[in-house]
Amino acid sequence: xxxxxxxxxxxxxxxxxxxxxxxxxxxxxxxxxxxxxxxxxxxxxxxxxxxxxxxxxxxxxxxxxxxxxxxxxxxxxxxxxxxxxxxxxxxxxxxxxxxxxxxxxxxxxxxxxxxxxxxxxxxxxxxxxxxxxxxxxxxxxxxxxxxxxxxxxxxxxxxxxxxxxxxxxxxxxxxxxxxxxxxxxxxxxxxxxxxxxxxxxxxxxxxxxxxxxxxxxxxxxxxxxxxxxxxxxxxxxxxxxxxxxxxxxxxxxxxxxxxxxxxxxxxxxxxxxxxxxxxxxxxxxxxxxxxxxxxxxxxxxxxxxxxxxxxxxx
Numbered sequence: 111x112x113x114x115x116x117x118x119x120x121x122x123x124x125x126x127x128x129x130x131x132x133x134x135x136x137x138x139x140x141x142x143x144x145x146x147x148x149x150x151x152x153x154x155x156x157x158x159x160x161x162x163x164x165x166x167x168x169x170x171x172x173x174x175x176x177x178x179x180x181x182x183x184x185x186x187x188x189x190x191x192x193x194x195x196x197x198x199x200x201x202x203x204x205x206x207x208x209x210x211x212x213x214x215x216x217x218x219x220x221x222x223x224x225x226x227x228x229x230x231x232x233x234x235x236x237x238x239x240x241x242x243x244x245x246x247x248x249x250x251x252x253x254x255x256x257x258x259x260x261x262x263x264x265x266x267x268x269x270x271x272x273x274x275x276x277x278x279x280x281x282x283x284x285x286x287x288x289x290x291x292x293x294x295x296x297x298x299x300x301x302x303x304x305x306x307x308x309x310x311x312x313x314x315x316x317x318x319x320x321x322x323x324x325x326x327x328x329x330x331x332x333x334x335x336x337x338x339x340x341x342x343x344x345x346x347x348x349x350x351x352x353x354x355x356x357x358x359x360x361x362x363x364x365x366x367x368x369x370x371x372x373x374x375x376x377x378x379x380x381x382x383x384x385x386x387x388x389x390x391x392x393x394x395x396x397x398x399x400x401x402x403x404x405x406x407x408x409x410x411x412x413x414x415x416x417x418x419x420x421x422x423x424x
Contacts, residue, residue, distance in 0.1 A: 127189045129173065132233075136225035142205035143198045143226060144169055145233075146185040154194035156263070156415060157234040159227060160185065161197075161219075161254075163245035163269075164338040165298055165306070167204025168197035170326035171244070171399065176319050184399050187408055193415075194234060198226040200250070202295070202335040213294040215337030216348050219250035220257060227254070227261050238263035240415045244398065245269040245368060246338035252349040259355050266411055268361040268398055269368050272377040274346040276370030279309065279396075284343045291340055295333040300324045310395035311365035316402055323400050351377050357385035359414040361407065363394035384424075387414060 132143040148154055160172040172195075176182040185195040199206040200222045202214035212218065227239055241262050243251030248270035255262045274280045290296065303324040307315045341348060358381050360374055371390075378388050389410045391398065398407040 127186050129185075132229065134225055134229035136201065136222055139201050139210065140207045141198060141201065141222060141226055143196055143229065144173065144185075146173065146183075146189045146195045148189050148192050148194065152192065153235060155192040156240045157194045157196070157230060157236045158188055158240045158242065158415065159196050159198070159223075159230060161223065161241065161243035161247035161251045162200065162203070163247045164342075165302070165334050166323075166327040167199045167206075167330045169199075169204065170323060170330070171397075172197045174319075174323060174326055174400065176322040179316075179319060181405070181408070182319070182322075184404075184408060188412070191412065193240075194236075196226075196230050198222065202337075204330045211294060212335075213337035213340060214335035216246065216249050216253060216341045216345075218337065219246070220253040223250060223254040224258060227258065231261065236263070240264050240266075242266040242268065242411060243270075245396065246342060249338070249342070249348055252354060255356055255358075256349060256353045262356045264357045264359070264415055264417075265354065266359040266361060266414060268407070269363065269366055269396055270360060270374065270377075271342060271369035272347050272349065272351070272373050274342065274369070275373050277368055277373070279367040280343060282309075283339060287340070287343045290336040290343070294336060296336050296339070297333045298327070298331065300328065303327055306397055307395065307400075310363075310367040314363075314365060314393060314395045314401050314403070315397070319400050323397075351380035352382055354381060355383055357383055357414075357417070359387045359389065359411070361389050361391060361398065361410060363391050363396060363398060363401070365393075365395040368396060385417070385420070 130145050162168040162171045173183045173185045181187045248267040255265045393403045394401045
């Protein structure tokens with residue numbers, strides 16, 4: 111009975127939490143945004159902006175629907191808990207413009223976030239955003255926060271990399287650096303999506319989720335920009351931790367190969383804001399929200415985003 115009740119509640123929430131599309135511009139570039147707001151008319155607890163990674167658009171990452179997998183959409187999970195949730199396709203991805211002859215690097219992604227955040231804040235009751243970025247999206251989010259701290263209430267960086275020192279994933283990726291540098295886009299297919307889950311520690315994600323993720327990604331893109339790969343292989347570090355003056359959370363999967371623990375600990379130590387956290391997620395590799403232990407990532411993120419303001423400040 112309890113299981114049926116949970117399934118019923120989940121079905122009710124999905125029917126009440128409707129998504130809405132929005133569009134904004136970065137100069138001549140048209141950017142797609144997707145919103146899922148709380149199901150009631152109550153004031154939102156916060157406005158949350160999710161930032162996607164190198165090889166997929168935003169909706170497959172943050173609003174993925176998998177039959178039989180409760181709360182598969184992190185946007186719906188947070189919306190059900192009172193948050194106004196948003197994601198955006200960066201230039202070159204998904205439904206955003208793909209026409210300019212550029213490779214859409216990390217700096218360009220931070221420019222996207224400047225334009226997207228301005229739009230979101232105009233449609234929000236909050237003056238600052240809760241920002242979550244994963245992988246190269248974490249780099250984009252960190253650079254955006256470095257440039258625009260006045261727009262960020264809290265910053266969560268998942269699968270982040272600072273210098274790249276000790277990263278087995280980047281060591282392998284650098285073998286193709288010349289190829290990535292020679293063109294603006296690289297092809298992706300189902301085998302590539304599956305490799306995201308097999309390269310670090312096979313078994314951390316279930317087959318149904320991997321297939322649904324691949325379906326959603328490939329429905330929007332058969333190629334993606336090379337800029338983030340070029341940056342991560344040849345231009346790190348791209349972010350100065352001393353210039354990130356907002357509360358920050360670092361999230362690292364136990365088996366994630368994109369950054370070593372030592373690299374992240376050194377970055378963490380240089381963050382100037384006293385409100386900072388470092389969380390290691392057991393049994394998780396790279397794509398946290400598509401892992402078997404995805405609810406661990408949700409819990410850590412929700413706890414950070416609902417941290418009460420300190421009563422005493424030194």
